[in-house]
Structure formats: structure tokens, C-alpha cells
Amino acid sequence: MPQNEAIKGIGLDEYKYSFVTDEKPFFKAEKGLSEEIVRQISAHKEEPEWMLEFRLKALEIFYSKPIPDWGGDVASLDLDQIYYYLKPQDHMERSWDDVPDEIKNTFERLGIPEAERKILAGVGAQFESEMVYHSLKEEWTELGIIFESIEDGLKLYPEIFREYFATIVPPQDNKYAALNSAVWSGGSFVYIPKGVKVDIPLQAYFRVNSEQMGQFERTLIIVEDGAQAHYIEGCTAPSYTTDSFHSGVIEIVVKPNARFRYTTIQNWSHNMYNLVTQRAMVHENANMEWVDGNLGSKLTMKYPSCYLVGEGAHGEILSIAYASDGQHQDTGGKVVHAAPRTTSQIVSKSISKGTGRSSYRGLCKVYEGAVGSKSNVECDALLLDETSRTDTYPYIEIDENLSSIGHEASVSKVGEEQLFYLMSRGLSMEEAMTMVVRGFIEPIAKELPLEYAIELNRLIELEMEGSVG
Amino acid sequence: MAEFLMEIRDLHARVEGEDTDILRGVDLTIRHGEMHAMMGPNGSGKSTLAKAIAGHPGYEVTGGDILLDGESILEMEPDERSRAGVFLAFQYPAEIPGVSISNFLRTAAVARLEEGEDMDIFAFQRRLMEKLEMLKVDPAFAARYVNDGFSGGEKKRNEILQLAMLEPRMAVMDETDSGLDIDALRIVSEGVNTIRDNDGSMGVLLITHYKRILNYLRPDYVHVMLNGQIAHSGGPELADRLEEMGYDWLHEEPEAATVG
Secondary structure, eight states, X not given: OOTTOOOOOBOGGGGGGTOOOOSSOOOBOOBSOOHHHHHHHHHHTTOOHHHHHHHHHHHHHHHHSOOOSSSSOOTTOOGGGSBOXXXXXXXXXXXXXXXOHHHHHHHHHHTOOHHHHHHHTTOOOOOTHHHHHHHHHHHHHHHTOEEEEHHHHHHHOHXXXXXXXXXXXXXXXXXXXXXXXXHOOOOEEEEEOTTOBOOSOEEHHXXXXXXXXXXXXXXXXXXXXXXXXXXXXXXXXXXXXXXXXXXXXXXXXXXXXXXXXXXXXXXXXXXXXXXEEEEEEEOTTOEEEEEEEEOOOSEEEEOOEEEEOSTTOEEEEEEEEEEOTTOEEEEEEEEEEOSTTOXXXXXXXXXXXXXXXXXXXXXXXXXXXXXXXXXXXXXXXEEOSSSOEEEEEEEEEEOOSXXXXXXXXXXXXXXXXXXXXXXXXXXXXXXXXXXXXXXXXXXXXXXXXXXXXXXXXXXXXXXXXXXXX | OOSOSEEEEEEEEEETTOSSOSXXXXXXXXOTTOEEEEEOOTTSSHHHHHHHHHTOTTEEEEEEEEEETTEEOTTSOHHHHHHHXXXXXXSSOOOEEEEEHHXXXXXXXXXXXXXXXXXXXXXXXXXXXXXXXXTTOOGGGGGSEETTTOOHHHHHHHHHHHHHHHOOXXXXXXXXXXXXXXXXXXXXXXXXXXXXXXXXTOEEEEEOSOSGGGGTSOOSEEXXXXXXXXXXXXXXXHHHHHHHHOSHHHHHOGGGOOOO
16 A cells, blocks of 8 residues: 555545545445454554554453443444545545535635645645745754654654553543544654754644544654644644544653643534543653644544643643534543642633533542642633533542642623623624624633634634624 | 704613613703713713613613714614714723723724725724823733723723724713722813814713813713703803702702703
């Protein structure tokens, strides 16, 4: 199989959008999951034996674990009706003309460059940023930075890969992590050497041409001692995909005195179940920040975590969720204080509209011996109307008395006085509502690189259209 | 151009869902360029009048009419009234966390553009800086979130800043003087005077409890509201009389109520 071939699962509703798939024969596995399929995936990726064994073991774990009885409703997600494996060619040969107008219009209104639109719509294309990427890549290579697809990471850097892979999120962690471990495909492998500081964010977008993002993406990032970097995954533009299930695993190791930020903004199509495990192991005096935005999907369950395992480690989770009609955003964050004087901060904001529901689910665990640890959790929910819903599920487990934990939660509704005030200055009801919402997410938007902040705002404006009257 | 900038005819209004009117037949006409002061004790209906003019959704007009340039505005939404030229300086402005004053003003300015018209962002910025200077506020003020954590005085200055930027045709100022110390009162008043000097046709309805602000702003007419009606009208000298004698004497001579 050609090296650039990615494997991509595809959901049942593939034909809903009437994509014309290639006439020539291509390989597609049977629906559902089996040992045979896992073997095929591994064989097509030309993986070493240990990875195949890892996958098979993960599959067993997946079968043995019950579906979580908390969080969102996954009852209508039939795991037997999913294609776990598909050669990417049919995706690559999608024509731009086949992309639904609705999606094209959204790109148009977001002002996304033509080239980027095609990539986002899953249409393979050469694009200008390839040049940009190549010059950046040269610079990075000189610094010893590795930024590859996860498949190439395994092939080219087997030792580093094996040392860290699945050590942060083992397959036993949860049912979906086990599933991902069995069938993972696509994702990034990033290695930042000791003391190297990168100012320009590493963007997964630069890498899209080499490997399409998979349904079961797997990302492994290692930030060595004293290194600093920022990685950006995804894009605020709607991720147009026919998949209905996305279950990623993101593993990050932040070594002593290193700083790392992982930013992701996701806007999956509204039929998507998005169940993601993302976790960072944070060592002595290191700093880890998750900036996480969730706008699309039918159900998202995602709780970026920081395991603070070295003295003085700091973890931060900023998240924003927007639940519109028919959506459930079950998001939040987890911080585990397992060393003295570790500190953490969670700021979670959610907006719910119509029949949308947002839940904050957070865990703060302080182990005995983590003396002088401090954690502060702040979650704010904004309801746009009478029908939307929000809940808060904070789990706090403290085994060390010499620590301090703060938790603040607020629920607000867009107030009549606020709307009247803005309208009395000439803003329409819709503009007024959007302005209140924008202000609400500002503390998180300002943490994003400018172009992402602008796109996030535009996207929220689009989502807000028709939210009143 | 209609003879009257704003004409209020036999206006009745109440809090939405209540049984009784707060405004019980208010008549008032304001010509271009005139400043009218509306005084009166607490609960007399002054603020209700301000809200009814701006179209607050919590108030219901049960009778009468409000005309701007001869056209009724009663059926218009608050934003339409604003774009038509009505401005309300709030007694208690709402806080909009996360939205900077400059962003807010820019959005409001854009909302006023005709279709196809573009905004000159540099001209806007220059004008904003001028107005901030006029109100003796630090330029950094414009980067602060709208009224978020503001002192009473800062909120009122922000209202006058908006008045200066939006250049309405008819400004209603609801107790702009309350909560201001003497320096702030002077600066705010001078700001209003400058705005009036720049735009000789803007009408002002100044709602106040106290005569204090009238030392700085000289209204053409002073009205007194009692129990939801204008009980008395006169020239600036009426304010002096109220200061001396309070409101009680008005109850004894309601026949003196005349429109100025």
C-alpha cells in the first residue's frame, strides 16, 4: 500500500450527502469491529508486531468494558454499524462540486480561503500553505523538532514512540480509549527537544496534506525539559465529514520546567458523537494549558486532563462549549494533584440555546502528600432562552488537608436589561444577543491566536442567527 | 421637517402586566434644539416616561402616542427608535462583561449605516478619541468592558460618551446627575453643552430630581410631574421656585399646569 495512504473510517450515513465515490474498486472493511479488521489495519500500516499485539489487546479490553453509565446519551450510537476502516482514496477524490452548498456557503461566510475550504471539505488539493509549511518544517527540523503524522512517527522514531505511546492514556482507561487503541489511525506525533522554544504554533492544519485526520485519531506529544511550544489542532470552520463517530486519544508529556499549550477548536457536524480522551502528564515545575472549544457534534464528551505528577507543576484548562438545538456538550476538565505545591485552574464556559444542553463535568483530585496544592474551578453557563439547559457535575476528592480548592459556578441568562440597553443603541435583538455571548466567551477567545478568535466569533454569530424571534 | 421634534400626546403607560397606569395622560412637545427639564418627586412617573419613549419591553403604553418628527414611534422596536434618532441615557446602565466600549460603539455606529455604506474606521477612532478628551477620560477607558465594575460616575460618563458618539436627534437623560460628584457633574454637563453647541437641532429631555444640574445646563422649559401627569410647566425660574418650596404647593394649584 502506498505510504501516503491513510485509513479512515466512515459513518453509516455516508450517502446522505450523495457523494459520488470512485467507481474503481477500493477496499472497505465490513461494518463493525472484529479481530480481523484490527489485523488488517495494522497490516496496511505495515506496523511492527508489538503494535499489532497492542491493538489486539486493546480490542479485548474494549469488549470487556461496559459503556459508561454517566455523561451523555450514547444509546443511539450503534458501534456495530460503523466502518472502522477505509482506504482514503475515495475521500481524496471527492470533487469540490460534490460538497453540499450549505457547507460551501458556510465557508464563504467565514471568509476561509478557497484552498483551505477544499481541505476542510475533505477534497484533496494542493494548497499554498504547503510552501509555508515546508519552510517552517526546515526551521523546525534544524531545531530537532519532530512533527509528523502518527504513522510516520511510529515508522521513523520507533524508540521514542514506544517509550511514551499509551503510557498517558492506557487502553484500560476507558471503553473509548480502548476502542481508539485498537483501531487508531491518523493524528500527530510531536517531539520538542530539551530547551527548544518555538514561537510559531505547530498547526495540525499544516500537516493535513500528508495524512487526513481520522475518525480514531491518535496524537502523541513529548515536550522535553525546559522546552516551550504551542500546538493547534482543528479549526473553527465546520469539520465537514460524513463520519458519525469520532473517538480520539491525545497524550502529552510535559517534562520538568517545560511549557506547553494545546489548543483545539472543534465544530463537528451535528450528527457526530465526539468522545475524546485527552490527557497531559505534567512534571516538576512544568506548565500545561488546554484551550478547548467545542461547537458542533450531537454529543461531545471531552474532559482535558492534567496529571500534575511533579512538584510545582501547573495545569490549566480553559474550555468553551456551545450547545445548540439537539446538541449535548458534556465537557469540563480533570486535574489530579499528585505532587506537592501543584496548582491548577479550570475555567469552563458554556452557552446553551433552544433544546441544547451543556454540562460541566469536572474532577479535582488531590492525593495525600500533595501539600500546598491549590486548585480553582470556575464554571459559567449562559442560557439564551427558556428551553435550554445546563448542569454542573463537579467531583472533588481531597486526601490532603494542607491544600486549597475553590469552586465557583454561575448560571446566567441573557438579561432583558442587557438586551434593552444594547438595542437602545441601535443593535437589533440578534446583534444584541450575539454581543452578550461574545462578551461571555471573551476570556477564552482572547487566549486564542487572532485568526482563530476571529473565526470563533464569526462562527458563534452564524450559530446565533435565528436564535431570537 | 415637522414643527415638533417630539410630541407626546395624552400618554398612558404601565408596567407590563400591572393593572394601573403610572403615566396618566402626559402631554409634552419639544421643538428642535430645545432642552426640557422634567422634575418631580420619586414615583411620579419620570423614569417611566423615559422608558416608554425608548420602548422598554417591560412597559406597556395603554393610550396616547409618541411622535418623532410627526411620525408615531410606538410600533417601533427599541433599536428602530434608536436608529430613528432617539437616545436614552440610562439611570442604571446594564453591564456587558467582555465587550469593550469601543467595540460596542463601533457596532452601534455600524448598525446606523445605510445599506452598502462602509464605515471609516480611522475617522471613527479619531472621533472616539476627541469625545473621550471632551469628557476628560483616559483613552484606556474605551478598552474597558461596558460598565463592568464601573463606579456610578464612570457609568454616567459612559452614557454621555455614547450620546456624543451616536449624535441622536432627541436625547432623553434619565437622572444622569444622580451619583455624580460635583466635578463629574460639571464635566458631564459641559459635555452635554458641547454636544448641543455642535448640533443646534438636538432636543433634550432632562429628567432630574435636583436643581443642581440645572446650574450647568440651562433648560428652556421646566416641567413638574406629579402622579403621572405634568402638573406644572414654566421657564428656568420654575426650578428655582421648586428648590425653595418643594413640590407641595403644586398640589394646590393644578390649574396652573400649562405647556410651555
